[in-house]
Amino acid sequence: xxxxxxxxxxxxxxxxxxxxxxxxxxxxxxxxxxxxxxxxxxxxxxxxxxxxxxxxxxxxxxxxxxx
Amino acid sequence: xxxxxxxxxxxxxxxxxxxxxxxxxxxxxxxxxxxxxxxxxxxxxxxxxxxxxxxxxxxxxxxxxxx
DNA sequence: TTGTCATGTAAAGCGTCCTTCACAAACTGA
DNA sequence: TCAGTTTGTGAAGGACGCTTTACATGACAA
Numbered sequence: 001x002x003x004x005x006x007x008x009x010x011x012x013x014x015x016x017x018x019x020x021x022x023x024x025x026x027x028x029x030x031x032x033x034x035x036x037x038x039x040x041x042x043x044x045x046x047x048x049x050x051x052x053x054x055x056x057x058x059x060x061x062x063x064x065x066x067x
Numbered sequence: 068x069x070x071x072x073x074x075x076x077x078x079x080x081x082x083x084x085x086x087x088x089x090x091x092x093x094x095x096x097x098x099x100x101x102x103x104x105x106x107x108x109x110x111x112x113x114x115x116x117x118x119x120x121x122x123x124x125x126x127x128x129x130x131x132x133x134x
Numbered sequence: 135t136t137g138t139c140a141t142g143t144a145a146a147g148c149g150t151c152c153t154t155c156a157c158a159a160a161c162t163g164a
Numbered sequence: 165t166c167a168g169t170t171t172g173t174g175a176a177g178g179a180c181g182c183t184t185t186a187c188a189t190g191a192c193a194a
Contacts, residue, residue, distance in 0.1 A: 001110055029152055039109045043068055046129045056123045062113045
């Protein structure tokens with residue numbers, strides 16, 4: 001499942017560690033989500049979307065949208 | 068994390084098995100999500116929201132909204 | 135009463151999510 | 165060059181997501 005995390009983070013000039021701190025997860029979790037190694041849990045997806053003030057659908061790309 | 072799955076399902080007159088079939092998951096998974104035993108994965112949350120033609124935020128209630 | 139459907143739950147198993155610790159490579163700045 | 169930052173990745177461990185199989189309950193119809 002694709003996402004726009006790296007771009008959203010870059011727009012703000014944050015390192016993966018900066019973002020991890022704001023989300024209260026490890027840097028490796030942020031990296032794993034950005035590099036597509038796994039998807040976040042639903043609660044973490046909510047925290048991410050809220051941090052960027054976006055609906056979840058504008059941060060994460062639905063698998064069905066990808067086809 | 069709370070959700071409106073039971074109500075949305077009831078509005079349509081679907082059993083848990085009916086919903087499970089449409090989502091391509093087990094009946095037990097639907098039951099576990101409805102009874103709050105665990106949250107769905109993010110991809111499954113997308114499928115659920117799309118099935119009901121709602122944004123994810125209108126199916127699942129953000130933990131931060133609950134307080 | 136008997137059968138069927140809907141729901142709730144338990145156990146075991148597998149893969150995923152997230153952690154900490156650790157190491158390596160690329161880049162930046164002095 | 166040298167130190168510090170950033171990113172990518174691996175291994176091991178704990179908790180969660182989802183499965184199949186199975187059993188128990190309550191509602192409803194025959």
